[in-house]
Amino acid sequence: MTGTTHAATDRAANDPVEHDRDASSSAGQDPVQATAHATGRFVWDHLPSIVVVSVAWFLASLPVVTLGPATVGAYRAVLSLRAGDGLDRDAVRATVRSQFVHAALLGLFPLVLVGISVHYALAYLTTGAVVAGALAVAGTYVALYAMLVLVPTFVGLARGEDVTRALWDGYRWTARNAVETMVLGTVTVALLAITSLGTVAAVLLFAGVACAFHVEFLTGIDDEITLTGDQ
Secondary structure (H helix, E strand, C coil): CCCCHHHHHHHHHHCHHHHHHHHHHHCCCCHHHHHHHHHHHHHHHCHHHHHHHHHHHHHHHCCCCCHHHHHHHHHHHHHHHHCCCCCCHHHHHHHHHHHHHHHHHHHHHHHHHHHHHHHHHHHHHHHCCHHHHHHHHHHHHHHHHHHHHHHHHHHHHHCCCCHHHHHHHHHHHHHHCHHHHHHHHHHHHHHHHHHHCCHHHHHHHHHHHHHHHHHHHHHHHHHHHHHHHCC
């Protein structure tokens, strides 16, 4: 998921979102502040498209089994906006079709783990069995970690990577960036909580803003690691 120094430099030179990040970093902001600033500017500049992405993601996710493909499609839409291609619906459709099966299976995996955890939690409340309680906690932890791994994985799928490469890169990114992974999850939960204060806002904004933040955050961390490693 990391590129070369020259690729990162060229992208920063041509991408207004990267210019915002560079300006924020030079002003002494930490990476989260810089990402939030760049994401806010990106969302403001593409607000109608962000609304379309959010609503489409919400409707496409309603069957639950399509949660993974819907998320990959949302990431692809954000990537096309960042590349200056506008909301490239053809690219989104092509990506979703090519990655549908893998994304659907990956998206269901943490949901299955949550279901298992709930089962053991209910068993613990009913019987008081320590083993059931431990399994409920362990299952919840694994489910949360799987959700975090799926963020860079789905971004990789949206970029056209094969599922094996995307999943491996997603696992490796979370393993190597433990603090950043926690920040990613915390900010996502915060965005959901804030937008959920108004039901309509959750539908109109959550998915688009969250995906924009994820892509910007992952891109920024990868570029920082690349530049640091090549120095």
